[in-house]
Amino acid sequence: MRAVVFGASGLLGRSAMRAFSDVAVTGTGFSRGESDLVRIDATSAADIEHLLSRGRPDVILNCVGERRPGVWAGAPDQAQDRNVLAARLIAEGASRWGARLVHISSDYVFDGTSAPYRPHSIPNPLNAYGRWKLRAEQAVRAACPDAAILRLPVLYGPTQFAGETNLTEIAHQISTGDRVVLDDVCVRYPTHADETAEVCRRLADALVQGQHLGGVAHWSAQQGYTKYRMALLIARHFGLVANRVHAGASDAVSGDRPVDCRLDCKSLPAALRPDRRRHFGAEFPAVVAPWLLPTRTSYRRDVP
Numbered sequence: 001m002r003a004v005v006f007g008a009s010g011l012l013g014r015s016a017m018r019a020f021s022d023v024a025v026t027g028t029g030f031s032r033g034e035s036d037l038v039r040i041d042a043t044s045a046a047d048i049e050h051l052l053s054r055g056r057p058d059v060i061l062n063c064v065g066e067r068r069p070g071v072w073a074g075a076p077d078q079a080q081d082r083n084v085l086a087a088r089l090i091a092e093g094a095s096r097w098g099a100r101l102v103h104i105s106s107d108y109v110f111d112g113t114s115a116p117y118r119p120h121s122i123p124n125p126l127n128a129y130g131r132w133k134l135r136a137e138q139a140v141r142a143a144c145p146d147a148a149i150l151r152l153p154v155l156y157g158p159t160q161f162a163g164e165t166n167l168t169e170i171a172h173q174i175s176t177g178d179r180v181v182l183d184d185v186c187v188r189y190p191t192h193a194d195e196t197a198e199v200c201r202r203l204a205d206a207l208v209q210g211q212h213l214g215g216v217a218h219w220s221a222q223q224g225y226t227k228y229r230m231a232l233l234i235a236r237h238f239g240l241v242a243n244r245v246h247a248g249a250s251d252a253v254s255g256d257r258p259v260d261c262r263l264d265c266k267s268l269p270a271a272l273r274p275d276r277r278r279h280f281g282a283e284f285p286a287v288v289a290p291w292l293l294p295t296r297t298s299y300r301r302d303v304p
């Protein structure tokens with residue numbers, strides 16, 4: 001099997017490269033040009049055509065996207081292109097070259113008012129990112145009707161910098177000992193990137209074997225946490241004083257963040273599920289540990 005992972009330098013893409021490591025896989029990066037990746041601009045039809053015509057993959061996993069709120073606000077056209085145009089061009093390329101496609105989407109296509117959401121629940125995005133993800137899904141379906149579209153919640157996993165995930169950013173913030181106000185309204189379902197990549201691989205295998213997967217699938221952990229609850233968990237585990245961490249409604253007050261988008265995954269067939277479920281409570285310490293600042297007695301309590 002020949003596979004291409006678009007967005008292989010990102011959080012999910014790096015896990016996906018490990019999940020596809022036993023087959024002939026080509027990964028792409030954009031600004032992060034790791035030496036084993038091909039640098040392409042996925043908003044360029046010519047770049048995609050060049051890659052696919054040379055690689056002739058059986059299957060494509062599209063992990064390209066722009067999920068950073070700072071970029072949505074500061075460069076909305078660029079963010080839109082990374083989410084919508086890239087999805088359309090990759091799907092058109094997959095269709096032209098006869099490759100099966102797994103496309104990654106987001107729980108933000110829902111408004112968060114009536115969880116849990118099934119694959120056929122009606123989307124109603126609250127913000128630009130959610131609208132772009134929904135438009136990307138529509139473009140993928142139009143260009144490549146047999147693509148598998150996998151919607152995901154917030155991911156965590158091994159990171160290259162603290163700000164790469166909500167979880168590691170929170171850990172870093174609270175370890176400074178500074179006063180931090182964190183949202184205690186919006187519930188997230190942090191799901192491990194490696195577990196998610198395993199689902200992507202299984203979807204890819206099933207598509208290559210000729211299975212019809214019926215369009216949209218959901219994958220998500222089912223334990224929900226607000227950012228504030230995540231911070232308390234981290235503080236408790238590492239013995240950090242949590243009295244400078246305060247509960248707020250910082251995300252929810254804007255009105256453009258869904259409060260609870262829990263994804264119902266029951267319809268995902270057993271054969272497409274990962275062998276091992278990774279529980280957030282057991283997995284988060286290893287992920288956040290590299291981003292905690294060194295011990296400062298002013299904010300660390302004595303652990304008996």
Ligand SMILES: NC(=O)c1ccc[n+]([C@@H]2O[C@H](COP(=O)([O-])OP(=O)(O)OC[C@H]3O[C@@H](n4cnc5c(N)ncnc54)[C@H](OP(=O)(O)O)[C@@H]3O)[C@@H](O)[C@H]2O)c1
Binds near residue numbers: 066
């Ligand atoms: N992480 C989450 O919590 C989460 C949750 C739900 C859904 N998703 C979706 O899952 C997918 C993967 O997310 P992620 O967390 O792995 O994202 P990420 O870490 O931000 O990685 C995004 C990837 O897209 C690449 N990229 C960006 N612009 C590009 C361009 N113009 N041309 C080519 N490549 C480009 C990046 O390359 P460089 O970094 O090299 O520039 C990187 O490899 C995205 O569609 C995202 O919206 C993510």
